[in-house]
Amino acid sequence: MNTTKKVGRPRSFDQAALGERAKDLFWARGFEGIGLAELTQALGVKPPSLYAAFGSKAGLFRAALDAYRHDSAEAFAEAFTAADWRTMVRRMLASAARMYTRHNDRRGCLVLDGARDSADQAARDAASEVRRRFARSMAERLTALGAAEPERLAETLIIAMIGLSGGARSGLPAETILAAAEQIADGLVQDH
């Protein structure tokens, strides 16, 4: 099954590449922060083409989330391959802090903060679903590594990440975010 050529006028853009570029736009501005006018102009695609490809603004956001998940997987790969849960926790928060402060535009986390207060339920649901899956995979890995109360720890890590992301978005300097991540992680691995 190779890519059979379809009849009709061909698409003038690559759908996946558009999702990738939408990722950066939504990451920088949030789902509500950038409107369709600016979005279509930045992407070089007129609204009807965008709607034919993605169905809605939330559909484009879903594509952006997909692209973001790849960045995220890369950023957290080291943490997920740690040999013990303490190392995993430390790397997890350190990687989050680095990812949330690496680019001066695009601060914080697209999943945790991209559609938080949006009125669009589809956009909120898409972000929640990605977050839910991320939390689940953290809990599973912590379980495999023998951490005590892994679900609880995973939820605490998510809450810490929400704090790091929000702090980064609010303009706190990168050093502050990185230092807070380290301080919180150090505390979490010392408990008991």
Added chain:
Amino acid sequence: MNTTKKVGRPRSFDQAALGERAKDLFWARGFEGIGLAELTQALGVKPPSLYAAFGSKAGLFRAALDAYRHDSAEAFAEAFTAADWRTMVRRMLASAARMYTRHNDRRGCLVLDGARDSADQAARDAASEVRRRFARSMAERLTALGAAEPERLAETLIIAMIGLSGGARSGLPAETILAAAEQIADGLVQDH
């Protein structure tokens, strides 16, 4: 200087009481989450009266923040009167978690999450200013209690609170928020 009666038609509402009620509305829905139509209907005041009293939607939000600061001062009073910094840190996060989950409507923190992604700069600035003052007073108290690196610790506490508030807003159960607050606080007071 008693309250000299003014000439002209008297106000039909109490301005401070309106700020108090606006606090609950903004706390529940966020600055962007509730529009003027619903706002004026819930307050029983027509738009021109509201604008004569507060100047703008952001002005009403400022009044709501003032009312919120009183709730907040009460909630954190115990923490600020702690005799050592470790007790203060523990009470700080415990009180935050309690305040952010006490009411099933109105989850999270109005200051940290009420106007975060708002397009209205005045609203964002008002919230940032309250947050800045709160962070400063935490740092001062931690300094007085002899904590090491009090500014850094205060910033870490703010980041933790952002996480607790965001977690509460996102629908995590109260027990999860309270448990995370305790877990993070325990870690922070054990460092070194």
Added chain:
DNA sequence: CTTTTTTTGTAGTGTTCACTAAAAAATTCC
């Protein structure tokens, strides 16, 4: 009672938003 002053209620304003109807353009099929 008339004038003056201030607030209220009515009824909008312009702007921005996500989204789309309809026609023109670009391709494949026969």
Added chain:
DNA sequence: GGAATTTTTTAGTGAACACTACAAAAAAAG
């Protein structure tokens, strides 16, 4: 080449938003 099919372009649409012009109403002052 003509018909069929799909996408692009042009040019909007209605809805929601914060905000306001204007006149009626309610009080004090003279």
